[in-house]
Amino acid sequence: MARNGGGGGDAGEGEWLKVAELRAMAESQDPHAKEVDNLTLRRFLRARDQNVEKASAMLVKAIRWRKEAVPGGSVPEESVRRDLADDKVFMGGVDRTGRPILLAFPAKHFSAKRDMPQFKSYVVYLLDSICARIPRGQEKFVCIVDLKGWGYSNCDIRAYIAAIEIMQNYYPERLGKALMIHVPYMFMKAWKMIYPFIDNVTRDKFVFVDDKNLQEVLHQEIDDSQIPDTLGGKLAPISLKNNARSLTA
The missing domain is CATH 3.40.525.10 (CRAL-TRIO lipid binding domain)
Structure with a gap:
């Protein structure tokens, strides 16, 4: 799930604290979340209006989808x-x-x-x-x-x-x-x-x-x-x- 990073809008300290909270929650639900970078986590958080629980559910679903849809990591x-x-x-x-x-x-x-x-x-x-x-x-x-x-x-x-x-x-x-x-x-x-x-x-x-x-x-x-x-x-x-x-x- 780790992808090309970059900016895309400044994040305040409060948002990065939520990113850390999201990481902890997602990793407890799926260990593969450890492979996801912070900028990707932030995108999922923003997609769910900073709701950590909803963002975690979305992220875990995406991780599992990716492993099934793209088992080799990329589409040949x-x-x-x-x-x-x-x-x-x-x-x-x-x-x-x-x-x-x-x-x-x-x-x-x-x-x-x-x-x-x-x-x-x-x-x-x-x-x-x-x-x-x-x-x-x-x-x-x-x-x-x-x-x-x-x-x-x-x-x-x-x-x-x-x-x-x-x-x-x-x-x-x-x-x-x-x-x-x-x-x-x-x-x-x-x-x-x-x-x-x-x-x-x-x-x-x-x-x-x-x-x-x-x-x-x-x-x-x-x-x-x-x-x-x-x-x-x-x-x-x-x-x-x-x-x-x-x-x-």
Whole structure:
């Protein structure tokens, strides 16, 4: 469970005391909690509004989920190759605060060809990939969800809910903001079905951007050199399937 650390908001002495309390409680429930770093503990604490008991229950559940879902510690690329081949997700640059950007294209996802266990592994793979890019001094990433071309064949409520639940339950306080762009009217019907499954903390992070305000919002959030070229910027995003190679090149 230990992940790339970083800042993400100053913590006062009182919060660090709660982190220590959370560690003690979690370790008494699952010895594997000893492997979790303090910044991760703090994220779980913040995800549960500083309630140590609730944060401990959430953390222990996440530890046990991780051991079952990712027994080897990481998702092998070959196990998610089919989803990677669809080029649904790209790695972008960083926003003005230094948070790495994930660029998603839901119109490249088709419900008819989705295999749920493989899709869940793919979600873990992409979340681990973007979290690995979070620099020291940050704890969150930004997601641009480009819904251009999205239609009924792409609508997959079960998959969307599964992805959101994995993110909010097992990667708490990692998403900084999700910019929803080029949103077709019909998507809002799907969103009404997804919305109840999103917790209150995460809901506020989804921002729907009108097409007429898109460039203004992008330039407020991101320097032109870091805006994806698909959105009029200067940066060529890296496909998730090529991400591991780009990090080792």
